[in-house]
Amino acid sequence: MSTILLIEQILNGLQFGVMLFLMAAGLTLIFGVMGLINLAHGALYMVGAFAAASMAAWTGSFTLALIAALVAAAMFGALIELTVIRRLYKRDHLDQVLATFALILVFSEATRWVFGSFPLFLDMPDALSGTVMLPGGIEYSKYRLTIIIIGLLVALGLFLLIARTRVGMRIRAGENDREMIGALGVDISILYTMVFALGAALAGLSGALVGAIQSVEVGMGEPVLILAFVVIVIGGIGSIKGALAGAILVGLTDTLGRTLLPVLFSTFMDASAATTIGSALASMLIYILMAGVLIFKPTGLFGSA
Amino acid sequence: MIRERYINAVILALMVIISIAALWMDEPFTITLATKAVILALAAVGLNLALGQGGLVSFGHAAYFGVGGYAMGILASHAQNYTPLMEVPFLIEGTNQMPVIWLVAVVASALLALVIGALSLRTSGVYFIMVTLAFGQMLYYFAISWPAYGGEDGLSIYVRNEFPGLNTLVPIQFFGLCFAVLCVVLFMVHRLNQSPFGLALMGAHQNEERARTVGINVTRLRLVAFVISGAITGLAGALFADLNRFVSPVMFDWHTSGQIMIFIILGGVARLCGPLAGASLYIILEHYLGGLSEYWQIYLGLILLFVVLFAKGGIVGGLARKEVRHG
Secondary structure (H helix, E strand, O other): OOHHHHHHHHHHHHHHHHHHHHHHHHHHHHHHHHOOOOOOHHHHHHHHHHHHHHHHHHHOOHHHHHHHHHHHHHHHHHHHHHHOHHHHOOOOHHHHHHHHHHHHHHHHHHHHHHHOOOOEOOOOOHHHOOEEEEOOOEEEEHHHHHHHHHHHHHHHHHHHHHHHOHHHHHHHHHHHOHHHHHHOOOOHHHHHHHHHHHHHHHHHHHHHHHHOOOOEOOOOHHHHHHHHHHHHHHHOOOOHHHHHHHHHHHHHHHHHHHHHHHHHHHOOOOHHHHHHHHHHHHOOHHHHHHHHHHHHOOOOOOOOO | OOOHHHHHHHHHHHHHHHHHHHHHOOOHHHHHHHHHHHHHHHHHHHHHHHHHHOOOOOOOOHHHHHHHHHHHHHHHHHHHHOOEEEOOOOOEEOOOEHHHHHHHHHHHHHHHHHHHHHHHOOOOHHHHHHHHHHHHHHHHHHHHHOHHHOHHHOEEOOOOOEEOOEOOOOHHHHHHHHHHHHHHHHHHHHHHHHOHHHHHHHHHHHOHHHHHHOOOOHHHHHHHHHHHHHHHHHHHHHHHHHHHOEEOHHHHOHHHHHHHHHHHHHHOOOOOOHHHHHHHHHHHHHHHHHHHOOOHHHHHHHHHHHHHHHOOOHHHHHHHOOOOOOO
């Protein structure tokens, strides 16, 4: 395997990781502040992708499509927070899991009802299609590079939001002591709705960005949701830093595992067996990584007990 | 207020009455639906032990269901193709005998539950949910990418496996067999709940610290419960595969885990016959709502939301009204 191909795969892994971060950041924020496990986060990812695909089909503008994804996901997020999620904060995790699982059923089937079962397609903008020459003579997809940059910018923005602004201060305060910030005159229910909508918007953005690479279809959010859970378990619940580290780790492990394992196995077994065993093992690699983290640090890399 | 014991008797009797009535009216499809409800209920009885009694919210029970299913699929496919499963170091042949298949399914899923449980029980609460979900999904992807037994397409078994003295292809006989298995398992779980082990498990659910203080090894206790739970669900998986004469990675899908959990919540958490009531209601909903609209899962989702938000306790809880002792 050539170095160029390897670097390309590393970039792909990075792009995957950055997308996972957008999902995991929202999940971990919502868990950190409200103590809620939200399975419907994948549904919001799907809402973002469908909103973007519809807007792009209607106006032809990719920028408008991204805005539509952000707005639609945030709106649906706020809507389910106000109607359903709000009643779950004081419930146990089992109730949260079941209620948000019910939301997935409703969202998925409703989307199938409105848009049909066939996948939609979201084209990447002309300005970003094609490749760009990176230093070292590596050709890489412009669009994927843009995703990496957008993802890292969002990560930076999120750090600044939480570390430097008044809203961020309240979010951190909410993680530490809900009752106290309520007593200090902060309207917690508005804060909760805002955090939920923020997480939803991130999921929607991620869905729209990925939608241009893959197809936009019902159920697209579910594999990503579960990977985001793996990310959170590895990174530590409630930690944005952990989510970023975990996401990049999972993205790289998965992408590199899929390319390298079959090659590695072919050094000591015949080609077809190597492909079979290599790819079967590669599909399990991130879970093995998760198991490893659980053995050595059950609260995740950046988690506190 | 009705005693839970009477409700349980009524639920079990209803299953028998419905299938005998269906036999009498020559409606084999109804018997098959009842069989499906019984098998799915068995899977949920397994999960209920971990989730209801033990308070371990496992979102990955599809793993054991799938392993049970594949235990049947792999053994039966070797039997139907007359190929040995393994020749070195010693010969293992496939089989189409249900008792053997059940034993393999139970042992395989128990071993898997031992590994997954040992890892997952290092965590608790929301981590536990995510970790079990992730391990379940790992097996799903493995089943898809492993081509030897059908990969994504699954595996068809042409003839239902045999049970000594029965013709399992006759719907009522297969129903009777599954129902008998369910009753035996329910009885065992009932006895288990009353035993010191079951009481300790519930005690640890209520107050972990107190259980530790009186000298109970909570982690080991939970691990044992988790293994038994996985084994029961694995047995259900083997029966389910035999009902459909087909196994596929869908059995491993996390929607399957969610469904098994839905049966419990519809029927009533930690109620002995809750899973049976829940699974039956689910089958009825699937059958009738599915007939009304292709998008019946919207209604299922709304019903589930309603039950979770406003009607805790499910069917059995609603009828018995009394809180479960340890609730």
